[in-house]
Amino acid sequence: MFSVSVCYDELEKRMMGVDxxxxxxxxxxxxxxxxxxxxxxxxxxxxxxxxxxxxxxxSLDGELLAGSIPKRQYKILVGWLALREEEVYRAWYKAVKSEHFDKIQPL
Structure with a gap:
């Protein structure tokens, strides 16, 4: 499993209300x-x-910035980010301007 040092409680607080x-x-x-x-x-x-x-x-370039995720799922995610790179960056640029973005197709 990949992981980085991060206050897990802080990550959990940021992810709460994920709905x-x-x-x-x-x-x-x-x-x-x-x-x-x-x-x-x-x-x-x-x-x-x-x-x-x-x-x-x-990160959109595949770097694990905080938290943890099993290695297999991490590799799947990084593959998806690479495959959908243009769409993901387009969504990022909209999101940072508080604009709604379209969902992106799964693998």
Whole structure:
């Protein structure tokens, strides 16, 4: 399992209310979210991930920024980010301006 040092309680607080965070996509149990105007904490374009009890923040270039996710799901996610790179960046640029974005096709 991949993981980075992060205050897990802080990550959990940020992910709470995930129903209020727009879903970008979901596939094989991996839920991908993108918050509006979310530029202060990680300083990189990123998505929020939920897989079962796991929560993580992953940059659009595939770097694990916070939390943890099993290795297999991480590889699937990174593959999806690469495959849908243009669409994901388009959604990011809309989200940072608090504009609604379209959901992206799963794998």
């Amino acid at each position: 209020e965070v727009p879903e970008l996509s979901n596939f094989v149990g991996i839920y991908v979210y993108m918050r509006f105007n979310d530029v202060g904490q990680h300083y990189k374009p990123h998505v929020h991930i939920k897989y079962g009890d796991f929560q993580a923040v992953v």
